[in-house]
Amino acid sequence: MAPEEVTYLHLQPVVIYEEDARDLAQRLDAFLKASRSSLVILIDRSGQIIAERGYARKREADELAALAAAAFAATEQVAKLIGENSFSVLFHQGEERNIHLSVVGESALMLTAFDDRTTLGLVRLYAGEAAESLMPVVQRIQSRSGPADLPDVGDRKLFAGS
Amino acid sequence: MASINYAQREITCKIVYYGCALSGKTTNLEYIHDHVPATEKGGLVSLSTQGDRTLFFDFLPLEVQDVGGFTAKFQLYTVPGQVVYNATRRLVLRGVDGLVFVADSQWSQAKENVESFQNMIDNLSQYGYSLDSIPYVLQYNKRDLPSVAPPHYLDFTLNRRNRRVPVFETVAPNGVAVFDCLNAVCRLVLAKLRAA
Numbered sequence A: 001m002a003p004e005e006v007t008y009l010h011l012q013p014v015v016i017y018e019e020d021a022r023d024l025a026q027r028l029d030a031f032l033k034a035s036r037s038s039l040v041i042l043i044d045r046s047g048q049i050i051a052e053r054g055y056a057r058k059r060e061a062d063e064l065a066a067l068a069a070a071a072f073a074a075t076e077q078v079a080k081l082i083g084e085n086s087f088s089v090l091f092h093q094g095e096e097r098n099i100h101l102s103v104v105g106e107s108a109l110m111l112t113a114f115d116d117r118t119t120l121g122l123v124r125l126y127a128g129e130a131a132e133s134l135m136p137v138v139q140r141i142q143s144r145s146g147p148a149d150l151p152d153v154g155d156r157k158l159f160a161g162s
Numbered sequence B: 001m002a003s004i005n006y007a008q009r010e011i012t013c014k015i016v017y018y019g020c021a022l023s024g025k026t027t028n029l030e031y032i033h034d035h036v037p038a039t040e041k042g043g044l045v046s047l048s049t050q051g052d053r054t055l056f057f058d059f060l061p062l063e064v065q066d067v068g069g070f071t072a073k074f075q076l077y078t079v080p081g082q083v084v085y086n087a088t089r090r091l092v093l094r095g096v097d098g099l100v101f102v103a104d105s106q107w108s109q110a111k112e113n114v115e116s117f118q119n120m121i122d123n124l125s126q127y128g129y130s131l132d133s134i135p136y137v138l139q140y141n142k143r144d145l146p147s148v149a150p151p152h153y154l155d156f157t158l159n160r161r162n163r164r165v166p167v168f169e170t171v172a173p174n175g176v177a178v179f180d181c182l183n184a185v186c187r188l189v190l191a192k193l194r195a196a
């Protein structure tokens, strides 16, 4: 078996400050408006939400993010197996809602939900532009290392069960 | 990888339940899902085959309000234990912050446990991760069954690294020690974040 490549990922937490959240929200809102989409979620490649704008039911976004990151990762591996390294967009066409998933740099993904008020072409066009404008903010966030002023949970029981 | 969002005052961490086929990983998440109040959980998503074997992963988002002024969100995942699903197992590990290794305590699974533990180490190394830097706990599951190895034997095969880690003897379908184990790994992950 050929030696497999190692993807070095840092274990430092991602830290998002008010100004980052504001910058992301502004760019994502501009994208939603221009592309006439209903929901956009910026996701890190491990499935966690970095930012989210538009309409999602409570906690729907968590599930969407986890599943989208997994679908993307699986498809990427399939692409690699057939010698395709330049895989960057996934699209799911539904009856009423469609999902567009595209890359934002190396480490993030952008999930867009839209319906027939817009078109795939429009979403794709503006998603590309949005990725460009989001990239520096994402890089800024991910290149920081975590600060220590977090709560001490001590022996606290987080989940009681019942 | 964990994120700390000061705008929303949220901490989010990814916790993966790992272990050999049929060791009880999915059962842990099912029990937790059934026994956490609705305000603290999202839906349990299971990507499984028709025979209920995990195909890709299970996913359960949990959250605790007011952890020192933050909402702590823990995203629990399981991997598929079956050997053939290694590619998907590895994908689930991406960005992991804490691990629960679920061993099947039965003598008959002794070899499978050790192989799965080594497989976890190998898959982590594909991301440049090491067990020395990721918080984890061990779960010796199926303690209710008749022919199980004693804990000291399981320690001897699984808890022999420089750093000895907490061990939980569980019966996952009945919830025995399932929450103790969950709380322990969550606390370790938060403590690690503080120290970062």
Ligand SMILES: Nc1nc2c(ncn2[C@@H]2O[C@H](COP(=O)(O)OP(=O)(O)OP(=O)(O)O)[C@@H](O)[C@H]2O)c(=O)[nH]1
Pocket (backbone or CB within 6 Å): B019, B020, B021, B022, B023, B024, B025, B026, B027, B028, B052, B053, B054, B055, B078, B079, B080, B081, B082, B141, B142, B143, B144, B145, B170, B171, B172, B173
């Ligand atoms: N007696 C007993 N049975 C258990 C225990 N935990 C799990 N089981 C049973 O073992 C079987 C497999 O459990 P799962 O939780 O699906 O195992 P898994 O680790 O998710 O398996 P894969 O998805 O294939 O990796 C099920 O029939 C469970 O009910 C336990 O503590 N005691």
Ligand SMILES: [Mg+2]
Pocket (backbone or CB within 6 Å): B025, B026, B027, B053, B054, B078, B079, B080, B081
């Ligand atoms: Mg399972």
